Amino acid sequence: MNVTRRQMLQTVLLGGSLLAAGGVRLALAASYKPSLFLLGGIDPSTSASQLFSALDPIVSQNVPVGCVIRFTDDDGNTMSPKSDLAVLLRNLVANYSGLIELIAYVPDLVNDTPYFRMRRASQARADCRQVLGQDAACLSIASNILDGNVDEINEVRAAGFRNLLLLPEHSCVAGYWKTSGGVLQFYGGNAVKTGMENPIEAALNNTETTKDTLIVYVSLKENATDDADAFLLGAKIGDTLSIKNAAGDVFSTLPGDLHLQSRDSYGRLIGLSIEVGDDPITEAFIAALIAAKIPYSVTAPTGTPDCLRFEGEGHAFSISTQMQAVGTTCLSVTAANSNALSAFVKAGVEILSDTNPVVKFTRLDGGGLFHLPIAYTFDGSRKIRTATDVSEDLLVAVGAQEDIAVTITTAAVQDPTAMQAIIQAFSTFEKSGVGKVVSLDEFRQIAAPMDQKYGLLTTMNHHRTLASQETLPDDQAELDKDAATAWHFFELFTDPETGLVPGTVWMEGDSRSSYPFATMWDIGTHILALVSANTLGIIDDADFTDRATRLLAHLPTTSKANGLLLPQAAVSITGRQAGEDGFDAADAGRLLISLKALDEHVGGSMGIAEIVAGWEFAKTIVDGKVRSVRNGQFTSALDSGYMHYVSRGFALWGLEVDSPFPEHAADTEMDAQMRILGIVENNELLSTEPHVLEAVEMGYSAPARTLADVLYTQQMIEHKATGDLVCVSEGPLDREPWFSYQGYKIGDDEPWKVNIINSTARYQTAGFKRAVTMVSSKSAYLWSAMRPQAYSQLLIDYIRQNARFEDLGFASGVFTATGLATANYSDINTNGIILEALAYRKQNKPLIKS
Numbered sequence: 001m002n003v004t005r006r007q008m009l010q011t012v013l014l015g016g017s018l019l020a021a022g023g024v025r026l027a028l029a030a031s032y033k034p035s036l037f038l039l040g041g042i043d044p045s046t047s048a049s050q051l052f053s054a055l056d057p058i059v060s061q062n063v064p065v066g067c068v069i070r071f072t073d074d075d076g077n078t079m080s081p082k083s084d085l086a087v088l089l090r091n092l093v094a095n096y097s098g099l100i101e102l103i104a105y106v107p108d109l110v111n112d113t114p115y116f117r118m119r120r121a122s123q124a125r126a127d128c129r130q131v132l133g134q135d136a137a138c139l140s141i142a143s144n145i146l147d148g149n150v151d152e153i154n155e156v157r158a159a160g161f162r163n164l165l166l167l168p169e170h171s172c173v174a175g176y177w178k179t180s181g182g183v184l185q186f187y188g189g190n191a192v193k194t195g196m197e198n199p200i201e202a203a204l205n206n207t208e209t210t211k212d213t214l215i216v217y218v219s220l221k222e223n224a225t226d227d228a229d230a231f232l233l234g235a236k237i238g239d240t241l242s243i244k245n246a247a248g249d250v251f252s253t254l255p256g257d258l259h260l261q262s263r264d265s266y267g268r269l270i271g272l273s274i275e276v277g278d279d280p281i282t283e284a285f286i287a288a289l290i291a292a293k294i295p296y297s298v299t300a301p302t303g304t305p306d307c308l309r310f311e312g313e314g315h316a317f318s319i320s321t322q323m324q325a326v327g328t329t330c331l332s333v334t335a336a337n338s339n340a341l342s343a344f345v346k347a348g349v350e351i352l353s354d355t356n357p358v359v360k361f362t363r364l365d366g367g368g369l370f371h372l373p374i375a376y377t378f379d380g381s382r383k384i385r386t387a388t389d390v391s392e393d394l395l396v397a398v399g400a401q402e403d404i405a406v407t408i409t410t411a412a413v414q415d416p417t418a419m420q421a422i423i424q425a426f427s428t429f430e431k432s433g434v435g436k437v438v439s440l441d442e443f444r445q446i447a448a449p450m451d452q453k454y455g456l457l458t459t460m461n462h463h464r465t466l467a468s469q470e471t472l473p474d475d476q477a478e479l480d481k482d483a484a485t486a487w488h489f490f491e492l493f494t495d496p497e498t499g500l501v502p503g504t505v506w507m508e509g510d511s512r513s514s515y516p517f518a519t520m521w522d523i524g525t526h527i528l529a530l531v532s533a534n535t536l537g538i539i540d541d542a543d544f545t546d547r548a549t550r551l552l553a554h555l556p557t558t559s560k561a562n563g564l565l566l567p568q569a570a571v572s573i574t575g576r577q578a579g580e581d582g583f584d585a586a587d588a589g590r591l592l593i594s595l596k597a598l599d600e601h602v603g604g605s606m607g608i609a610e611i612v613a614g615w616e617f618a619k620t621i622v623d624g625k626v627r628s629v630r631n632g633q634f635t636s637a638l639d640s641g642y643m644h645y646v647s648r649g650f651a652l653w654g655l656e657v658d659s660p661f662p663e664h665a666a667d668t669e670m671d672a673q674m675r676i677l678g679i680v681e682n683n684e685l686l687s688t689e690p691h692v693l694e695a696v697e698m699g700y701s702a703p704a705r706t707l708a709d710v711l712y713t714q715q716m717i718e719h720k721a722t723g724d725l726v727c728v729s730e731g732p733l734d735r736e737p738w739f740s741y742q743g744y745k746i747g748d749d750e751p752w753k754v755n756i757i758n759s760t761a762r763y764q765t766a767g768f769k770r771a772v773t774m775v776s777s778k779s780a781y782l783w784s785a786m787r788p789q790a791y792s793q794l795l796i797d798y799i800r801q802n803a804r805f806e807d808l809g810f811a812s813g814v815f816t817a818t819g820l821a822t823a824n825y826s827d828i829n830t831n832g833i834i835l836e837a838l839a840y841r842k843q844n845k846p847l848i849k850s
Contacts, residue, residue, distance in 0.1 A: 033212060033213055033214060033250075033251065034176075034213055034214070034251050034253050034258055035213075035214035035215075035216070035241075035244075035250040035251055035252050035253065036066060036165075036186065036189070036213075036214070036215045036216070036252075036253065036254065036255065037058075037063065037064065037065055037066065037216050037218075037237065037241060037252060038065075038066040038067075038068050038103070038142075038165070038167070038189075038215065038216065038217045038218070039054060039055070039058075039065055039066070039067050039068065039218055039220055040067075040068035040105065040142070040167070040217060040218070040219050040220065041068075041218075041219030041220040041221030041222055041223075042067060042068065042069045042070065042105075042220055042221075043069070043070040043071075043072075043073060043079075043221075044070075044071070044072070044073045044077070044078075044079040044080075044083070044085065045073065046085055046220065046221070047084075047085070047227070048083075048084035048085040048087070048088040049084075049227050050220070050224065050226065050227050050230045051067075051085065051088060051220065051230070052088060053227040053228075053230040053231040053234065054220055054224060054230040054231065054233055054234035055067070055092070055100065055234060056231070056234065057231060057234040057235040057237075057238045057239075058234045058237050058238040058241070059096055059099045059100060059238075060238070061238040061239070061241075061242035062099070062242065062245075063099075063237070063238055063241045063242050063245065063252050064098070064099050064100070064101070064252050064253055064254045064257070065099065065100050065101075066100075066101045066103050066140070066165075066254055066255060067089075067092070067100060067101070067102050067103060068103045068105045068142045068165070068167070068217075069089070069102055069103065069104060069105055070104075070105040070106075070107070071104060071105075071124065071127035071128055071130075071131055072127055076666055078127045078130055078131065079127070079130075079131050081130060081131055081133075086131045086132075089102060089131060089132060090131075090132055090133060093132060098254075098257075101140060101254040101255060101256050102128070102132065102138055103138065103140040103141065103142050103165065103255065104124040104125065104127070104128050104138045104140070104141045104142070104161075105124075105141075105142045105143065106120050106121065106124045106141060106142075106143050107143060107144055108143065108144065109121070109141075109143035109153065109156075110143060110144070110145050110146070110151070110153065110166065113674075113678060114155045114449070114451060115155075115364075115450070115451065115453070115454060115674050116671070116674070117153060117155035117156065117158075118155045118156075118158040118159065118364040118448055119364055119366070119671060121141055121155065121156040121158060121159035121161055122158060122159040122363035122364045122365065124138075124141060124159065125138060125159040125160055125161065125361060125363055126359075126363065129359070129361065137160070137361070137399075137401070137402060138161070139160070139161060139162045139163060139255075139256055139259065139401055139402065140161060140162070140163040140164070140165065140255040140256060141156050141159075141161040141163070141164055141165070142164070142165040142166070142167055143164070143165075143166060143167070144166070144167055144168075144169065145166035145167065145168055145187065146169075150166070150175075150185075150187045150188070152179040152180060152181070152183075152185065153166075153179070153183070153185065154179050154180065154181025154182075154183055154449075155181075155448070155449075156183060157181055157182060157183050157403070157446070157447045157448070158362065158363065158364050158370070158447050158448035159361070159362065159363050159364070160361045160362045160363065160402055160403055161183070162182075162183065162184060162259050162268070162401065162402075162403075163183065163184045163185075163186065163255040163256065163258075163259055164183050164184070164185045164186065165186040165187075165215075165255060166185070166186065166187045166188070167189065167191070167217050168187075168188055168189060168191055168217075169191060170191060171188075171189065171190040171191050171203070171206065172188040172189070173188050174186070174187065174188035174189040174190070174212070174213045174214060174215040175187060175188060175212050175213045176213055176258070181446065181447075181449075182267075182269075182446065184255065184258060184259055186213070186215060186255065188215060189213075189214075189215025189216060189217050190203035190206055190214075190215065190216050190217065191217050192216060192217065192218045192223070193222075198236065198240065200216065200218075200236060200237050200240040200241070201240050203216045204216070204240065204241075204244060204249075204250065214250055218233070218237065220233070256401070259401060260400070260401070267430060267433060267434075267435050267436045268400075268401060268402060268403045268404070268435040268436070269403040269404070269435060269436055269438055269443050269446060269447060270403075270404055270405070270406060270429060270434070270435040270436065270437045270438070271297070271372060271403075271404070271405035271406070271438055271439065271440045271442075271443035272294070272295065272296040272297065272405075272406060272408070272426065272437050272438070272439065272440075273296070273297050273298075273299045273307060273332070273353060273374065273405060273406070273407045273408070273440055274286065274289070274296050274297065274298050274299065274407070274408055275299050275300075275309070275407055275408070275409045275410065276298050276299070276300050276305075276410065277410035279410065281410065281413060281414060281419075282410050282413075284419075285408075285410075285413045285419055285423075286298070288419065288420075288423050289423065289426075292423050292426070292427045293427075294423070294426050294427055294437055295437055295438050295439045295442060296437075296439055297330070297439040297440040297441065299332045299353070299407070302326070303326065304326055304327065305326055305328060306328060306330060306439060306440060306441065307328060307330035307331065307332045307351065307353055307440055308322055308323055308326050308328050308330065308331050308332065309332045310322065310331050310332065310333055311333075311334070314336075314340040314343045314344070315343060316342075316343040316344075316346035316347045316465045317347075317465055317466070317468065317469055319331065319343060319344065319347035319349070320346075320347040320348060320462055320465040320466050321466065323347060323348065323349070323462065324462075324466060329348060329349060329350040329351065329458060329462075330349070330350065330351040330352075330353060330440055330441065331344060331347075331349045331351070331352055331353070332353045332354075332355065333352065333353070333354055333355070334354065334355045334356050335354065335355075335356040335357070335358070336352065336354050336357075341365070341367055341369060342367065344367070344369055345367035345368060345369060345461060345670070346461050346464075346465050347461065347462060347465055348458045348459060348460075348461045348462025348463075348465070349369060349458075350368075350369070350370060350444070350450070350454075350458050351369075351370050351372055351440055351441070351444055352369045352370065352371050352372065353372050353373070353374060353405060353440060354371070354373045354374060355374045355377065355407060356374075357371070357373030357374065359371065359373065360373050360375060361373070361402070362403060362405075362447060362448075364448055366668035366670060366671065367668065367669070367670050368454065368457065368458060368670040368674075370444050370448050372405045372440060372443060372444065373405065374405050374406065374407045375397070375398045375402075375404035375405060375406060376393075376394055376397045376398050376404065376406045376407075377406065377407045377408075377409065378390075378393075378406065378407070378408045378409065378412040378422065379407075379409045379411050379412055380409065380411035380412045380413075380414060380415075380418070383418075384412070384415075384417075384418040384421050384422065385417055385418070385421060386421050387421050387422075387424040387425035387428065388425075389421060390421055390422055390424075390425035390426070391425050391429075391432070391434060394406065394434070395434070400434070403435075403443070403447060404435070405440065405443065408422060451747075452746065452747055453674055453677040453678060453681065453746060453747075454674065456677060456710050456713075456714070456746065457670065457673050457674070457677070457706075457710065459713055459717070460706075460709050460710050460713045463713045463716060463717075464709055464713070467787070467789045467790075467791075470789040470790055472788050472789065472790070472793055474841070478800065479838060479841070479842075481804075482781070482796075482800070482804070482834065482838060483533075483536050483538055483834075483835060483838045484538065485804050485805070485806055485809055485810060485831075486529075486809055486810055486830075486831040486832075486834040486835045486838070487529075487533050487538045487539070487831075487835060488806065488807075488808075488809055489501075489505075489808065489809030489810070489826060489828070489831035490526070490529060490530075490533070490828075490831065490832075492505075492512070492808070492809070493505055493512075493514060493828075494547070495573050495574055495575075497550075497574070497575065498550065498551075498554040498573065498574060498575045499547055499548075499549075499550030499551040499553075499554060500518050500523070500526070500551060500554060500571070500573045500575075501518065501522070501526050501573070501828050502514035502515050502516055502517065502518060502522075502573050502828065503515055503517065503518050503519060503522045503827060503828050503829075504732050504738075504825070504826070504827045504828070505808075505825075505826055505827070506734070506824055506825045506826075507808070507824035507825075512808075514573075516572060516573045516574065516577065517570045517571065517572060517573060517577075517579060517580065518570060518571055518573055518828070519569060519570045519580075519584065519587050520567050520568075520569070520570075520584060520587035520588055520590065520591040521584075521586070521587040521590045521591070521829070522828050522829065523551070523555070523571075523591060523594070524587070524590035524591040524592075524593060524594035524595075525590070525594070525828055525829050525832035525833065526551065526594075526828060526832060527548070527551065527591075527594035527595065527597070527598050528593075528594045528597055528697065528832060528833075528835075528836050528847060529828075529831070529832035529835045529836070530544060530547055530548055530551070530598070531594075531597050531598055531601045531839070531847055532832075532835040532836050532838065532839035532847065533835055534601070535601075535839045535842070535843065535847075536835070536838060536839055536842060545602075548598060548602070548606065549606070552606060552607075552608070552611065554571070554575060555567065555611060556568045556571050556579070557611060557614055557615070559579075559581075561581065561582055561583035561629035561632075562583075562629045562632055562633060562634060564583075564616040564619050564620070564629075565614060565615055565616045566583040566588070566615055566616060566617070566620070566629070567583065567588060567591060567615060568580065568581055568582065568583065569581065569582040569583060569584050569587070581632075582628070582629050582630055582631070582632075583620070583628055583629040584628050585620065585626040585627060585628045585638045585646065586628075586638060586640060586642045586643075586646050588617065588626075588646075588649075588650075589626075589642070589645060589646030589647070589648075589649035589650060590645075590646075590649060591649075592612065592617075592649040592650060592652060592653055592655075593648070593649040593652060593697055593698065593848070595608050595611070595612060596649075596652040596653065596848055597697065597847045597848050600848060600849060600850065601847075612653050617650065617653075617655055618655060620634070621650075621655065621656070621657055622637075624656065624657060624658035625637030625638070625657070625658060626638055626646065626647075626650065626657045639660075639683070640683075640684065641680070641683065641684035641685065641686075641687070641690070642690050643659065643660045644659045644660055644661055644690075644694075644701070644703055644704065645690035645691075645693070645694050645704070647659045648694065648698055648701065652698075652848070659703070660679055660683075661675070661676050661679060661702075661703040669702075672702060672706075673706045676702075676703045676706050676707065677706070677707075677710065677746055680707060680746055681746040681747045684743075685728075685741060685742070685743030685744060685745055685753055685755060686707055686710065686711050686743050686744040686745070686746060687711070687728050687729045687730060687741065687742065687743035687744075687779075688708075688711065688727065688728060688729040688776065688778075688779035688782055688783065689729045689730060689778075689779065689782075689833075690704075691703075691704040691705075691707045691708040691711070692704075692708045692779070692782040692783065692785075692786050693782060693833065693836075695708065695786050695846065696782060696785055696786065696833075696836050696837055696840045696846060696847065697836065697846055697847050697848060698846050698847075698848050699845075699846045699848075700786075708786065711728075711743075711744055712783060712787055712791070714726075714744055714751070715727060715728070715744075715791070716791045718752065719791065719794075724816055725775050725794060725795060725798055725816075726752070726775070727775045727776050727779045727780050727783065727795050728742040728743045728744065728752070728776060728779065729742060729743070729776040729778065729779040730742065731774070731776055731778070731812045731813055731827070731829070731830065732812050732822070732825065732827050733772055733812075733822070733825075734812070734822035734823075734824065734825035735772075736758075736763075737756055737757070737758035737760070737763050739756075739757070740754050740755065740756055740772055741754070741755040741756075741757075742754050742755070742773065742774070742776070743755075752773075753769075754769035754772060754773055756768075756769070770816075770817055771815070771817055772815065773815065773816045773817065774812075774813035774814055774815050774816060774822075775795065775798060775799065775813055775814045775816065776812070776813045777799045777803045777810045777811060777812060777813050777814070777821075777830050777834065778810075778812075778829060778830045778831075778833040778834055778837075779795075780792070780795035780796045780798070780799045781796060781799070781833070781834045781837035781838065782833065782837045783795055784796045784837060784841065785837040785838070785840040785841045786840075788841070798814065799814065802814045802819065802820070802821050803821040803822075803823075805821075805823065805826075808824075808826050809826045809830070809831045810826060810830050810831055810834055811823055811825065811826055811830070812825060812826060812827055812830050813830075
């Protein structure tokens with residue numbers, strides 16, 4: 001349509017008398033149900049002139065408009081503050097207060113976990129600030145929603161958003177309510193589509209969707225192709241709504257206005273921090289706060305503050321040490337620069353209170369720091385005589401809507417009159433609608449409640465930093481004795497003909513017995529034990545070569561599973577029995593890791609690559625998922641805590657198997673770690689194996705490092721709390737049902753678990769599980785290799801004392817309840833993995849170098 005702006009103004013807009021009627025005010029008097037008009041489909045690609053063309057004929061008729069804006073493009077790039085569109089948005093904020101509200105849009109927020117809702121909302125708030133400037137506050141956020149889904153979403157408050165609009169793809173009943181977290185949440189409405197003569201009129205008259213609240217949403221991108229179309233669209237909207245408002249049929253408003261109208265039951269938070277001094281006046285002030293039942297946090301550099309006042313260069317170890325001494329995860333700083341944030345994260349800081357912040361809004365940043373900037377400080381610089389002075393100073397400085405934190409210094413309460421005025425004002429803030437006064441920790445609990453996974457990670461960071469300065473001297477004589485003991489198991493039980501070793505052995509009187517089969521996992525451990533023993537100098541090159549050659553010659557290279565050449569599930573140690581048919585994908589992953597380590601160790605001289613190429617592993621992989629074979633049939637894709645470890649084993653030989661921990665390009669380290677813990681929380685126990693095993697053999701991947709460090713930290717904390725050494729993993733038992741999986745269950749009130757696959761009732765009792773809870777011998781040495789620190793030293797000292805038997809090798813573990821080892825019972829994986837750990841400790845690098 002080739003028309004000019006002047007022609008549109010002349011032919012479409014209504015006359016001046018209606019414009020002067022003040023439709024919003026008339027409708028307010030009518031006390032009719034609230035009506036929101038939202039214009040969306042606005043993003044960095046939107047033309048500034050097109051947006052203005054749509055808005056001008058609406059706001060010029062005194063009709064409020066909520067502009068729903070996605071501040072980033074599809075690639076995640078934030079709108080340039082210098083763009084014409086950004087300039088227009090800033091002008092709209094400055095010149096159309098009360099008529100235009102800018103609402104940040106984040107797609108698919110409903111489908112995220114609480115942590116990522118906080119993160120994405122915080123990023124949207126940061127994008128909003130970048131485009132609009134420091135003083136422009138976006139207090140409303142919008143997202144899409146599936147039809148009929150109106151669940152609470154409280155987490156947007158972590159970013160300072162007070163209102164959430166959930167916009168439907170198709171028209172549905174609209175409404176709003178205050179959530180349990182104090183967010184005014186709107187849902188539903190009429191999604192206006194083109195194709196009818198007056199879609200706005202039809203939306204307003206749709207009684208099925210407008211019972212209590214009227215919400216009309218129009219996408220500019222979908223309904224206007226150029227400036228002329230945008231103006232005609234806006235004119236039609238403005239005409240219709242202004243007439244309805246003037247007649248009192250609707251009450252056009254904005255989310256922010258409803259926010260203010262709901263203030264009595266929807267107050268903002270005021271986090272109160274007291275910068276204490278060591279003087280009687282400060283003590284008197286705190287006593288008065290307590291008497292008036294005013295919540296607060298004490299901020300100080302020493303003692304037992306709620307928030308540690310920190311001044312210094314910001315080294316993580318120094319921060320961690322001071323936090324440990326005062327027992328807090330809240331840190332108060334002045335003008336923290338971005339370079340210091342990583343140190344705060346490593347120290348385990350959860351709340352960062354900045355008394356002179358560059359960014360003056362709350363948010364959860366990429367490192368997991370909850371920024372709670374001090375918005376205003378009562379420091380005695382202004383004379384205070386009455387409670388009204390306190391309220392007015394605060395409201396003038398920070399407004400009436402945003403959640404804020406304030407500080408009161410000792411200088412502000414030196415004057416008894418000022419002290420009394422402050423006490424009086426803060427005690428009446430909630431009743432008068434100024435806001436709900438809370439401590440800094442309460443502020444975070446309300447605005448940004450974190451789940452256990454977040455706490456696991458911040459605690460991990462804190463303890464990892466503290467432990468980073470620990471150094472323990474190697475007791476080489478004891479380490480050599482450990483290696484000799486572990487290797488003795490292989491000397492005793494290697495079949496002289498096949499070179500294979502049984503999975504488990506035990507003593508019956510003076511004689512030794514064994515389970516005469518080995519799985520591919522067992523054989524993988526045996527191969528890695530050979531490489532480790534040769535690396536440690538326990539066996540010379542000739543002995544190593546002889547043993548490795550015999551073992552390779554007896555690998556199951558001709559067995560079939562479901563018609564494919566694959567290593568069978570288990571083989572006879574002597575070669576005189578049939579073994580176990582089938583194919584175990586997890587065991588195969590470990591076998592592949594061991595063969596790669598052996599191949600590297602011998603420089604490719606043993607034909608290992610040809611052996612691997614002879615198996616048809618590729619045909620077990622479908623859509624990135626590797627399958628096992630049971631009873632002659634492929635089973636469903638492997639889903640276990642070992643899948644990431646297995647995927648790395650397959651990848652060593654060019655076989656692509658999906659990890660359960662997919663990478664997300666935009667994730668920070670904390671984001672990625674939260675995803676990792678979320679996956680483990682939903683699937684399995686967290687145990688030493690395979691995560692620390694992966695590090696010893698191939699080097700840590702990011703998921704394995706995260707899971708290992710979380711577990712190590714929780715083991716230390718449990719030991720400190722109970723006095724019991726904790727070192728969990730899978731392993732054999734010296735009694736029925738002969739095997740258990742022991743680990744930490746994320747998200748459980750009683751996280752330390754013993755899982756027994758055998759479902760017989762007597763093995764599932766709490767008493768039986770307590771009886772078989774053990775300190776795992778192999779895991780103790782794995783921790784000693786990867787975390788040569790005080791706690792791991794306790795573990796290996798305990799195992800040496802109780803589970804090291806020169807005539808058998810290391811026992812599988814030591815039972816916590818009795819302190820007794822599986823003295824007459826040992827296994828290939830315990831002794832083989834101990835050798836691996838000792839080899840790593842000697843050379844300080846994994847067995848596979850590439």
